[in-house]
Amino acid sequence: KQEVTQIPAALSVPEGENLVLNCSFTDSAIYNLQWFRQDPGKGLTSLLLIQSSQREQTSGRLNASLDKSSGRSTLYIAASQPGDSATYLCAVPSSNTGKLIFGQGTTLQVKP
Amino acid sequence: EAGVVQSPRYKIIEKKQPVAFWCNPISGHNTLYWYRQNLGQGPELLIRYENEEAVDDSQLPKDRFSAERLKGVDSTLKIQPAELGDSAVYLCASSLELGTDTQYFGPGTRLTVL
Numbered sequence: 267k268q269e270v271t272q273i274p275a276a277l278s279v280p281e282g283e284n285l286v287l288n289c290s291f292t293d294s295a296i297y298n299l300q301w302f303r304q305d306p307g308k309g310l311t312s313l314l315l316i317q318s319s320q321r322e323q324t325s326g327r328l329n330a331s332l333d334k335s336s337g338r339s340t341l342y343i344a345a346s347q348p349g350d351s352a353t354y355l356c357a358v359p360s361s362n363t364g365k366l367i368f369g370q371g372t373t374l375q376v377k378p
Numbered sequence: 379e380a381g382v383v384q385s386p387r388y389k390i391i392e393k394k395q396p397v398a399f400w401c402n403p404i405s406g407h408n409t410l411y412w413y414r415q416n417l418g419q420g421p422e423l424l425i426r427y428e429n430e431e432a433v434d435d436s437q438l439p440k441d442r443f444s445a446e447r448l449k450g451v452d453s454t455l456k457i458q459p460a461e462l463g464d465s466a467v468y469l470c471a472s473s474l475e476l477g478t479d480t481q482y483f484g485p486g487t488r489l490t491v492l
Contacts, residue, residue: 309469
């Protein structure tokens, strides 16, 4: 049974810092891995999707890496801004059914 | 292009009352998902539809929960009767194709059962 874990559960950094969010999964046979952002009281916004054949994906100040063999992914946020404050969730599909297995999320606070 | 639409955004009911949530997926998306998200946790799948067919409802508490997607477009999730433990955010998502395509989420319905 696939399990997804995110560490840390919460993170507070000053504005301008580079930071890394971690995601680990127990079953390395994944099709892809997706990072989402969730603002308080809102739904999920897809940030990056990494296919199993890829090692990383970049979008603006965000860079996500994937190491299937070790069951890990990282989300790197460069030059953090207060607007980056949100909960970040990673998720992997359960086999090919499309059912996403989510981590519990990392709540990020970027202080001005 | 409009995203996934959900209504209502918030609902407060007393226990044992019924409640229904509505979702309209992105136009052309054949796959529709209902997830439940408890406070401080990631979402968990309740049911998945391919067009009008429910292809994965193993996590749906069938004694009180029901769902339908009659014409393969919009969908309704119902709880009857609601219990205190049903308080959560109910998220709807859609994707273009089956399986591993990107899922797009709606804003969710926050249910509070008193």
